[in-house]
Amino acid sequence: MASTPPPPYVAVLFTNRLAPGTDHAYDTTAARMLALAQTIDGFFGIESIRAADQTGITISYWRDYESIETWRTHPEHLDAQAAGRREWYDWYELRIAEVTRASSYTASNV
Amino acid sequence: MASTPPPPYVAVLFTNRLAPGTDHAYDTTAARMLALAQTIDGFFGIESIRAADQTGITISYWRDYESIETWRTHPEHLDAQAAGRREWYDWYELRIAEVTRASSYTASNV
Numbered sequence: 001m002a003s004t005p006p007p008p009y010v011a012v013l014f015t016n017r018l019a020p021g022t023d024h025a026y027d028t029t030a031a032r033m034l035a036l037a038q039t040i041d042g043f044f045g046i047e048s049i050r051a052a053d054q055t056g057i058t059i060s061y062w063r064d065y066e067s068i069e070t071w072r073t074h075p076e077h078l079d080a081q082a083a084g085r086r087e088w089y090d091w092y093e094l095r096i097a098e099v100t101r102a103s104s105y106t107a108s109n110v
Numbered sequence: 111m112a113s114t115p116p117p118p119y120v121a122v123l124f125t126n127r128l129a130p131g132t133d134h135a136y137d138t139t140a141a142r143m144l145a146l147a148q149t150i151d152g153f154f155g156i157e158s159i160r161a162a163d164q165t166g167i168t169i170s171y172w173r174d175y176e177s178i179e180t181w182r183t184h185p186e187h188l189d190a191q192a193a194g195r196r197e198w199y200d201w202y203e204l205r206i207a208e209v210t211r212a213s214s215y216t217a218s219n220v
Contacts, residue, residue, distance in 0.1 A: 001125065001203060011207050013121065013169060015111065015157050019217065047125050049161045057159050057167045059123060091216040093111060097121050097207035106201040107129065 002045030002061055007099045009044060010062045016092035018054040026088045029080050036076060042067025054090075061099070068096065112155030112171055117209045119154060120172045126202035128164040136198045139190050146186060152177025164200075171209070178206065 018026065037043050042063035050056040062068045071077060084092070128136065147153050152173035160166040172178045181187060194202070 049159045049167050051159045090220045093214045095209050096211040097209040099205050099207040101206040104203045110200045
């Protein structure tokens with residue numbers, strides 16, 4: 001669950017599938033990218049899930065387009081993006097979206 | 111991978127965790143809701159992943175807010191939403207977002 005302020009803010013939707021046999025370097029890089037994103041001004045949070053079939057969805061939340069651009073063009077992130085295309089991903093889809101409405105629910109027994 | 115037209119279009123981001131021991135009725139209802147959504151005018155596609163820890167992310171894509179509203183207020187979907195809160199979800203977050211940019215990548219060997 002990502003703790004985000006009231007809208008508007010911006011979401012990066014990253015849907016992907018890893019190639020079979022993706023190596024340990026992927027996990028190391030993914031963890032490093034998460035730590036790096038958290039240092040970027042305007043980072044609000046992230047939700048990431050990978051299924052047994054290696055498809056994954058990662059949604060990250062940001063204050064504005066400017067913070068996403070800072071993240072997108074960070075030199076270390078650019079290196080990771082290139083490695084992702086070269087070595088790890090069968091495919092991915094990347095979407096930028098402006099969150100306009102948000103609501104949440106928590107069960108009373110949780 | 112959801113096949114979507116060029117932006118703009120609208121995404122519904124549904125992040126959630128199922129309660130432990132969620133019963134078979136959930137799977138039946140989830141499958142029925144998928145089939146139902148596909149009948150709504152303006153439905154573009156869906157991506158859905160659940161992890162072993164029962165957290166899930168479902169992103170559905172729609173032509174516009176009007177098509178989402180048709181989906182949100184469909185009587186059978188309203189029943190499912192109520193059952194979800196009553197029986198299945200520990201928590202969920204629901205966000206509506208306007209997709210403004212999209213890109214994709216497919217490895218040459220896929």
